[in-house]
Amino acid sequence: MLELIEAQVSYGKAIALHDVSLAVAPSQVVALVGRNGAGKSTTLKAMMGVLPLDRGRRRLFGEDVTNRSVDALSRMGVAYVPENRQVFSGLTAEENLDVAALSHAPGPWTRQRVYDLFPRLHERRTAQGTSLSGGEQQMLVIGRALMTNPRMLLLDEPTEGLAPVIVDQIVDAVREIAASGTGIVLVEQNFQVPRRVAHSFALIDSGRFTWQGGADQITHDLETLLAGFAAH
């Protein structure tokens, strides 16, 4: 269980998150939805420890990890896929995967299993990571995150700008990863994608959570409201 408890985060003097609490359990997919600039990515960064908390705590399976560094959190089983992907330039696709395994003990996720999940990556494994197409790069960075054998996975807009057929592949992958026991926080502006996989939702606006609940609690009205965000 990865938890953010009453966290406040700010950039300089501007407060970006106000007392936000969010939790994700193993095999769970939590979707974080909101309009552009609402604080979705900031929440994710706060969970990963990329941004320090002004107030509040961060907990991983009951252990307080508020003051742990990013790399320590990664070694404890939290993986992060940033929104602009950040493929390592100068490295091949396969090397991009290998980098992730460097600081982690071997686990169920191997290079082979990532290739099984995304067969396309196997075909492009010797190509420069940065020369891959957008969809391939997205698969690469998800695969790279999986190579750390995470117990918790933070995905920032994995389907942004991708063709529908690729989006389907990503959605299938997310489903499969969750099924294997990993908890996932999925940040999306597009409501349609999380609707297909998420078990619960958090709605964020101006750095505050305005609504949280299970997928079954989403009413038609809410859906319209959420769909409205995506249009912005």
Added chain:
Amino acid sequence: MTRFWTRDFLIALGLCVLLLAAPLVTRNESVFFLLSLIVIWSIFALAFDFCFGRGGILSFGHAAFFALGAYGYTWATMDLGLGFGAGLAMAILCGAVFAVIVGLVGQRVTGLYFALLTLMLAQLLAIIMVTRLRRFTGGDDGIAGVPRPMFGGIDFFETVNFFWLIAAILLAVVVTMHVLNRSPLGQAIAGLKQNEERARQIGFNTARLRLAVLSISGAYSGLAGALLGALLMYVSPQLLSWKVSGDVLIMALLGGTGTLAGPILGVTLFELLKEVLSSYTEYWYGILGITFILCTIFLPKGVVSLLLGRDKSR
């Protein structure tokens, strides 16, 4: 930047006045020599910092402007037989012209690469001046007998008198720089440092602004070089050494960049430390090094930050 009498400006003026008042306290000639060095290097450090601290342009090659100033003064006074004023004018011109050349050559190069470019251009100039222009520069031997000024019946070969003159010039440099910084040009330059992209969008010709920064900095550097030549009565291509560029960078950063008082304080601290330490211990050089390291870690905004505090209006 609303008040004219900022705390920084007042401190810088105070330092100048302190220097000018030194002859009232002591008549020890070697003290004046030390103070003269402080004054001249202060002008040079201010010139460097105009480029780095105000304009945001890092240079490892300021020795070139400095040395060309010294040689310009020497040529004007020794070969052309011109007076002190004309010699200084020539020095300022030489410094500024080479700065413009550097600026034009490096028009498309920015940041660290520009700094390296200035270093290489200075090295190139040094080599050409030593090996190819031996006739004009005296080669490795340099030129001895560089004259000091003669006017008003004052004997400027007296260290004290010469010191008064250059301290007054430092005061003038501080005042003109402050006025310059507050002028529209100075404001534009400040904008250039903060955000070059934005400055361009607002409609400034940033390329021309960079040239202006460099030429002004080169001019002041040339002035400082000329005064050093006159103080030592000697010039040589050693002035072009990259260590000179390194020293001025260290002094400015030690004192605090982007201010008027900082470079003067940095130079003063550097020279005094050198003087005091070397009289107590043979190992002053290393202690100086440790001092730099500690200052960089614990006083990253320079010694001047102790005086300015968080004063935003500087």
Added chain:
Amino acid sequence: MAIIVVGLSIGMLIFLLAAGLTLIFGMLQVINFAHGALYMLGAYLAYSVAMLTGSFWLTLVIVPLMLLVLGLVIERVTLRPIYDADHVYQVLITFGVVLVIDEVVRFFWGLSGRQFSPAAFLVGSIDIFGTEVSRYRVFVIVVGAIVMTALLLGIEKSRIGLTVKACSVNPDMAAALGIRVERVRMMVFAAGAGLAGFAGAIAGPMLPIQLQMGNAILLDCFTVIIIGGLGNIRGAIVAAFVVGMSRAVGQQWAAEWVDVFTYSLLVLVLLLKPEGLFSKKERTA
């Protein structure tokens, strides 16, 4: 033939230094002005180790290790506290380190130059295709080539190399994948220092061991890393040989023009291809 041997031996020495310099730049984005001082310290330490143990071979092992440890300390004490500050301050602090190392050398070894001899069979000359060349220089070339190959393989093929590359390219992402970036930085700096120490030890029997030995070669190293491209180790190899050979060939036929030519070339590289002649991709610094 003599020219080639001399040129290659100079090139090897410059490469050993420039490799560390360029790796450190790639990883830390810092131009390490203390690199020449570390090289000089390596040469003096090698002299003392050779005097104390009587073994030339031991110097090649002990000195790099000593410098490696020193590198760890320097990184931890001076650079680590100011990583977040402007890079200019890191350059400044390496200037400070230069002053301290210079003083340490003056303190322990005084002002006069030193010299020591290599192992007996490396003394004297050897006949290669009818010209006599110094045995020691041939040795320098061989050892340099071994180190160069090891370094290249290490960076291109090993886990460590992969780590260093990832951290150089994108330290934040590397951290998010669990890599202890700070530790990698420290290691890279230390490895660079160790290489500088190795270069110093190997230069000891060939070049004069004196206080200013670091300054002269440092400018050559800057030349190499600029031409080769900052942070580019393959570029450094090619550029080191260009510089080494041009020094040798220049001395043979146009001694007075070598420096003019070198610096002009540098200015041109900075103007036309600031990322270096041998870089495929653009780098920002």
Added chain:
Amino acid sequence: MSFSISRLARQALLAAGLVGACTAAHAQDTFRIAGLVPLSGAFGILGENMRRGATIAIEERGGEVLGVPIEVVWDDTETSTQVAIQKATKAMARGVDMIFGEASSTTTLAIMKLAEQRKVPHIVTLSADDRITGADKSRYTFRTSNNVAMEVAALLAFAKNQNLEKMYIVMADYSVGRDLAKILETELPKNGIEVVGTEFVPIGTSDYAIILNKALESGADGLSLVVVGADVATSLKQGADVGLGEKMTVMGLMLMDETQGMVVGERGSVGINSTLRYHHTQDSDRNRDFVAAFVEKYGELPNQYAGEAYDGMSWWLDTVDATGVFDKEAWIDAFEGSVRDSSVEGLKVMRACDHQAEQVALFGTAVPDPSGELPIVMEIAESFEAEELFAPCE
């Protein structure tokens, strides 16, 4: 800006008048010496030995002259004229009674100008440029050591006696070196020796391998290797790698002595020929005392830099002491024409016309030390009397 300069200059004028009016002479309670020598950089080894030699000269007289203690301040000129001038100017501002140094001729020439302006006696014991006691001579500067002309004369005579046919010249690239090369290029052919090549090398060059190889391949049987400071060790050491001394007759100015031999090692040193300004084997009471004092204090034999420095300093201080007055001009008058029959190098005469000491010149060859203590010792191969080397004063 010009406005403020002139206004401030007027104020400076007023103040200068005030300051000038109350300048008072102060009583002399010490004899102050500024020792300006390079202690670091390429010439560091020279300066350190000069300091040692001069220190013995001061200590042997109990650290006093004219009944007052001698206060000597050694300043490291860092092998840089720039720095030397800075320190000389400061020393003179401090009000010293004499200046001792420097090593480099360039620097000495620059310091001379300052000394003349400030009317401070200036003793030179190493710089050999002819201009110091020639074109640029000054009332305040004296040279107690050899000049280039006499060294070259010795070198030419030696080369001739060796029956060499072809000479290659490797010359340090500085003003004295450029002059020297011209002299050698004109004078060697007159002695029947062809000059097959001349190479100028910047001071501080770390790799002489290519240049020495050029000399080896030039077909010359003689090499005039005129390098200075740390370059001596560099070039000879790298020459040893390719057997330079065995293949050519290598000769130079102050190229080899016992100290240098320790740095270069036996292999590179044996067979090297060089002028010797001073040699510790000189058979005289004063020299034996000096060598003993030097060995006791520093644990090694004095080299030429130390010997010459000792000689100049002790000669000057003896002369100053004999005047009995604290008057710089009187000292200078006394030193002009002074005869030193007990110098560590035999008879020396300070010429009044140009302030150059007349003395013998020595030429030595490095041979293995029979006792095995040192890598090499110098054997005096030729000795030239002052009359052969100097034109009489006009």
